[in-house]
Amino acid sequence: MHISVEPSILYFGTPVILLSTCNEDGTANLAPMSSAWWLGWNCMLGLGAKGHTAQNLLREKECVLNLPSASLVEHVNRLARLTGSDPIPPHKVAMGYRHEKNKFAVAGLTAVPGELVAPSRVVECPVQLEAVLEAVHPFGTRPDKPTTALAFEVRIIRAHIDPSILMEGRENHVSPDKWRPLLMSFCQFYGLGERLTHSTLAEIPEDAYRPVAHMQREGA
Numbered sequence: 678m679h680i681s682v683e684p685s686i687l688y689f690g691t692p693v694i695l696l697s698t699c700n701e702d703g704t705a706n707l708a709p710m711s712s713a714w715w716l717g718w719n720c721m722l723g724l725g726a727k728g729h730t731a732q733n734l735l736r737e738k739e740c741v742l743n744l745p746s747a748s749l750v751e752h753v754n755r756l757a758r759l760t761g762s763d764p765i766p767p768h769k770v771a772m773g774y775r776h777e778k779n780k781f782a783v784a785g786l787t788a789v790p791g792e793l794v795a796p797s798r799v800v801e802c803p804v805q806l807e808a809v810l811e812a813v814h815p816f817g818t819r820p821d822k823p824t825t826a827l828a829f830e831v832r833i834i835r836a837h838i839d840p841s842i843l844m845e846g847r848e849n850h851v852s853p854d855k856w857r858p859l860l861m862s863f864c865q866f867y868g869l870g871e872r873l874t875h876s877t878l879a880e881i882p883e884d885a886y887r888p889v890a891h892m893q894r895e896g897a
C-alpha cells in the first residue's frame with residue numbers, strides 16, 4: 678500500500694551538468710546543476726532565478742553544457758557549495774556556500790574556449806555542448822509570490838564528443854553502453870548500472886529523431 682508523504686524535494690535522478698557561462702568581466706564561471714532535460718537539440722535548464730549562472734545566462738545568452746562521466750565525481754564535488762556571487766546571497770550563506778572566482782582551478786578542471794560561443798568547455802568532460810539561449814520561462818510561479826526559479830530553454834549549436842564513447846564505426850552515435858554519466862538523485866551522486874533488457878523504443882533508428890536544421894546559429 679502506498680502512503681501519502683511530503684518530501685522536501687522531488688529530485689528523483691537526472692544527469693549532472695557543469696554549466697559554464699561568462700562573467701561580466703569576461704572570466705569563466707562553472708556551476709554544477711542537474712535539473713535538465715533534452716528534446717532533440719534543445720535543452721531545458723532549471724536554475725535559481727537570482728543565481729550567478731542565471732544572471733550570466735540572461736545577460737550573455739550563451740553557455741556550454743559540460744557533462745561529466747561518473748569518474749569525475751570528486752572534481753564535481755569540489756564545486757558544490759561554491760558560488761560566483763559576491764556578495765553571497767543570505768540563503769546561500771546559511772547553507773554554507775563560499776564565493777569562488779576561479780572554479781576551474783579549485784575543481785582541478787581545464788578550460789578551453791568554445792568554438793561558436795564565448796563560455797569555456799571543460800576538457801575532462803566527454804560531452805561538451807555549446808548552446809545559445811532561446812527562451813526564458815518563469816518556473817514554479819504561485820500567486821502573490823515572487824518567481825524564484827527560471828527554466829532556460831537553450832539550443833545546442835555544436836556538440837563535442839570524446840570518440841571513446843561513440844559506437845564502433847558510427848561517428849554520429851553515442852553508445853549508451855560506453856557513456857557512463859554522473860547522475861544526481863536526492864542530492865547524492867550515482868552512476869549507471871548495466872543495460873537491463875531489450876528496448877522496444879530503441880528499435881526505431883536514432884536518425885528518425887534528427888532535427889532538420891539544428892547545428893548552426895543564424896550566420897554562424
Ligand SMILES: Cc1cc2nc3c(=O)[nH]c(=O)nc-3n(C[C@H](O)[C@H](O)[C@H](O)COP(=O)(O)O)c2cc1C
Pocket residue numbers: 693706707708709710711712713723724725728729730731753756757758759760761762861
Ligand atoms: C550536483 C549538483 C546539482 C545541482 N543542481 C542544481 C540545479 O539543477 N539548479 C540549480 O539552480 N542549482 C543546482 N545546484 C546548486 C548550484 O550549483 C548552486 O546554486 C551554485 O551556487 C551555482 O553556482 P553560481 O552561484 O556560481 O551560479 C546543484 C549543485 C550540485 C553540486
